[in-house]
Amino acid sequence: MDKHELKYLSGFGSELATEALEGALPEGQNSPQVCPYGLYAEQLSGTAFTAPREANKRAWLYRIRPSVVHKPFVASSSKHNLDYDFDSRHPNPNQLRWKPFSLPSARTTWVEGLHTVCGAGDPKSRHGVAIHVYLCNTSMVDSAFCNADGDLLIVPQQGTLHLTTEFGLLKVGVGEIVVVQQGMRFAVEVSGAARGYVLEVYDAHFVLPNLGPIGANGLANPRDFLAPVAAYEDRDVPFTIIQKYQNHLFEARQDHSCFDVVAWHGNYYPYKYDLNRFMVVNATAFDHCDPSIFTVLTCPSLKPGVAIADFVIFPPRWAVQEHTFRPPYYHRNTMTEFMGLLYGNYEAKETGFLPGGATLHSMMTPHGPDAQCFNAASTEALVPKRVADGTQSFMFETSLGLGLTEWGEKTCCAIDDEYFKCWQPLAKNFDPNNKPVQKTAVKGKPVTE
Numbered sequence: 001m002d003k004h005e006l007k008y009l010s011g012f013g014s015e016l017a018t019e020a021l022e023g024a025l026p027e028g029q030n031s032p033q034v035c036p037y038g039l040y041a042e043q044l045s046g047t048a049f050t051a052p053r054e055a056n057k058r059a060w061l062y063r064i065r066p067s068v069v070h071k072p073f074v075a076s077s078s079k080h081n082l083d084y085d086f087d088s089r090h091p092n093p094n095q096l097r098w099k100p101f102s103l104p105s106a107r108t109t110w111v112e113g114l115h116t117v118c119g120a121g122d123p124k125s126r127h128g129v130a131i132h133v134y135l136c137n138t139s140m141v142d143s144a145f146c147n148a149d150g151d152l153l154i155v156p157q158q159g160t161l162h163l164t165t166e167f168g169l170l171k172v173g174v175g176e177i178v179v180v181q182q183g184m185r186f187a188v189e190v191s192g193a194a195r196g197y198v199l200e201v202y203d204a205h206f207v208l209p210n211l212g213p214i215g216a217n218g219l220a221n222p223r224d225f226l227a228p229v230a231a232y233e234d235r236d237v238p239f240t241i242i243q244k245y246q247n248h249l250f251e252a253r254q255d256h257s258c259f260d261v262v263a264w265h266g267n268y269y270p271y272k273y274d275l276n277r278f279m280v281v282n283a284t285a286f287d288h289c290d291p292s293i294f295t296v297l298t299c300p301s302l303k304p305g306v307a308i309a310d311f312v313i314f315p316p317r318w319a320v321q322e323h324t325f326r327p328p329y330y331h332r333n334t335m336t337e338f339m340g341l342l343y344g345n346y347e348a349k350e351t352g353f354l355p356g357g358a359t360l361h362s363m364m365t366p367h368g369p370d371a372q373c374f375n376a377a378s379t380e381a382l383v384p385k386r387v388a389d390g391t392q393s394f395m396f397e398t399s400l401g402l403g404l405t406e407w408g409e410k411t412c413c414a415i416d417d418e419y420f421k422c423w424q425p426l427a428k429n430f431d432p433n434n435k436p437v438q439k440t441a442v443k444g445k446p447v448t449e
């Protein structure tokens, strides 16, 4: 496996085919009596066999040994920081802000460094989400992680992740995301301190949002999603599969690497996406569009238009709206908003919300721009202006109510108790005697007349 010059296949949910050895993919059928090169055929299903064609997901893996060749799973005795108890703690409706989560000083792998902040639901009933951060510095060796419970959307904030997967290799830097779907085995190598965010969903796979009147193109374009080309290792070594099943970690030993897939085809694969490829659509006349215009990926619920979770970004762009308060409006939402900052700062809060930190605004919890942002944006000259240049923030937005873990609310020691103060200086500007002349979109016809 060459880890330096990585090649990718392009397409979101496409039917892809790739072989590391010429002729390793059987021709014209999935299960020949004898597979090329003496490989074993194995299907990995990402949906029920009978899911409608447009939703049906599966991959055929041609591997040195089938993945069933392992010793029994036993409860993992390794230290970990995953926590799926979202119901024991008292609910907390406050606006929450976390200072940057501290990186470990002891040797910590990506799996060991996963810390759960909040979540809802459970994988047994296939409904819910969990939000984690990872804080690590050490590469996984001779082991692979596999989430039997759902999909992982991984957002690096510091340090490049080198993923070895059953499907091949992915290099994921800051400003890119990677989605490893349910049941796909992978290992993470890092070359120093690494921090990032993880959105785990149990209900369904991520899809691209519908574009409606935007048309056939825009937002995240399907061809910018990249899948690995097949790459395998034939290594007979003591090897551990770390499997998360029903939110518990299990380990199974085997005598060979699981990254032994020589060829694969199908529409179920891990993929990465460069956030800089996002084609921004926004208001060009007046008013502030809802942030759904910045949805990269969505995990839909069964209610039309309601997401289990959306992955939304706030990309660098032009702001050109006239007679408009351009930053986010003040709001209370039916959705829950968890935000993270990758680099730079967030337009509605220039200070306090720092890269590697986070905020949580739960359903119906009021929030919006801090006082400093309100005052500046209420008086600024409304010339065309770049916003969010040199920055990248994102939101995990869910229709579920989230419960905090003990680590998220206490032991991470990162909660910023001062957060509420950013709104307190918002002044009462109301003056019933000062009837304004409001500018309108239709020149010469003010609505106040």
Ligand SMILES: O=C(O)Cc1cc(O)ccc1O
Residues within 6 Å of the ligand: 289, 290, 291, 327, 328, 329, 331, 337, 348, 361, 367, 368, 395
């Ligand atoms: O709260 C936030 O900062 C996220 C957000 C941004 C925006 O432009 C509109 C609504 C919204 O929730």
Ligand SMILES: [Fe+2]
Residues within 6 Å of the ligand: 331, 337, 361, 367
């Ligand atoms: Fe919000």
